Amino acid sequence: MAIKRLGEHLKAFFNEEKKSLLSHYPGLTLHRLQSDIKLHAFLSGVDSEELFDFPYLPHRSNPLTIFFEKLRLGVPLEYITGYAYFYRSLFKVTPDVLIPRSETEILVELAVQEIQKNYRNKECRLVDIGTGSGIIALTLMMEDAAILDVVATDISEKALTLAKENFFNLRYAISAKHKISFQQSDRMQNIDGEFQIILSNPPYIKSRVDKDFVHHQVLSYEPAMALFLDDDVYDLWFEDFFISIHQKLTANGMSLIEGHESHLEGLSEIAKKVGFAKVEIIKDYTHRNRFLRLRK
Numbered sequence: 001m002a003i004k005r006l007g008e009h010l011k012a013f014f015n016e017e018k019k020s021l022l023s024h025y026p027g028l029t030l031h032r033l034q035s036d037i038k039l040h041a042f043l044s045g046v047d048s049e050e051l052f053d054f055p056y057l058p059h060r061s062n063p064l065t066i067f068f069e070k071l072r073l074g075v076p077l078e079y080i081t082g083y084a085y086f087y088r089s090l091f092k093v094t095p096d097v098l099i100p101r102s103e104t105e106i107l108v109e110l111a112v113q114e115i116q117k118n119y120r121n122k123e124c125r126l127v128d129i130g131t132g133s134g135i136i137a138l139t140l141m142m143e144d145a146a147i148l149d150v151v152a153t154d155i156s157e158k159a160l161t162l163a164k165e166n167f168f169n170l171r172y173a174i175s176a177k178h179k180i181s182f183q184q185s186d187r188m189q190n191i192d193g194e195f196q197i198i199l200s201n202p203p204y205i206k207s208r209v210d211k212d213f214v215h216h217q218v219l220s221y222e223p224a225m226a227l228f229l230d231d232d233v234y235d236l237w238f239e240d241f242f243i244s245i246h247q248k249l250t251a252n253g254m255s256l257i258e259g260h261e262s263h264l265e266g267l268s269e270i271a272k273k274v275g276f277a278k279v280e281i282i283k284d285y286t287h288r289n290r291f292l293r294l295r296k
């Protein structure tokens with residue numbers, strides 16, 4: 001068997017598997033695959049400019065053979081490399097947490113604007129409910145717009161372990177003036193005190209009516225707990241959530257909640273019902289309803 005260079009093998013692999021790869025990874029390019037392999041190699045301790053000139057030996061235990069096998073199966077690239085970019089940083093991700101989505105960067109931008117406007121160089125207490133890998137809480141600490149006292153919560157212990165690991169990995173990018181604590185909790189249960197900012201990207205897909213519209217790769221690999229709520233309890237789940245947000249938000253506070261384009265109108269009515277005086281629906285960059293901004 002003629003031994004190929006990694007670059008040649010990758011090109012041949014991409015061309016042969018293109019149809020199936022694109023069904024798993026819409027928009028995937030050879031360039032993106034090359035970047036992810038470079039990242040994967042770098043994070044595994046192989047840092048070489050000539051990576052793609054090295055001979056590729058496709059034996060079973062070669063980490064790249066495992067990489068190609070996972071690609072054939074359609075495992076999300078972020079779970080293969082173990083990392084995902086969000087905002088300006090690289091976060092560790094595992095199948096225990098949702099892969100960060102670009103829409104959530106808008107939630108962070110909106111929160112940064114609010115913090116800069118009202119709390120610049122002042123103290124601000126903030127909670128990130130359903131923190132997952134910790135992207136929202138940790139990015140806001142890195143943005144450094146105020147002196148933040150952050151509580152990051154999740155119902156999943158494994159997610160919290162990963163969020164703590166990301167905090168550890170990014171500790172040099174986070175000023176020591178900020179504080180963070182991690183707490184396992186169902187929404188805001190047993191979370192003490194009031195907050196000026198309450199943020200959440202909660203599970204918001206209805207497990208029956210929305211499921212057919214979810215990409216098969218998401219269904220197969222991402223944690224259901226991060227994505228779905230039972231249709232029958234959906235409104236009640238959010239009503240209880242909004243009641244606790246209302247109780248724990250300071251009088252001048254603001255809450256931002258990411259949600260499903262088809263259900264945000266309904267959720268905005270629930271937010272009004274529980275007593276929020278100002279309820280706005282904010283769209284994402286594709287002009288779909290994506291966030292609720294709540295004020296008392």
Ligand SMILES: C[S@@+](CC[C@H](N)C(=O)[O-])C[C@H]1O[C@@H](n2cnc3c(N)ncnc32)[C@H](O)[C@@H]1O
Nearest residue numbers: 098130131132154155156186187201202203226
């Ligand atoms: C859509 S993911 C968001 C993760 C992360 N914040 C992000 O934006 O990528 C929802 C997160 O909420 C957590 N979660 C699900 N049900 C919860 C509940 N009842 N209380 C708190 N967190 C919950 C999940 O474990 C998951 O980490």
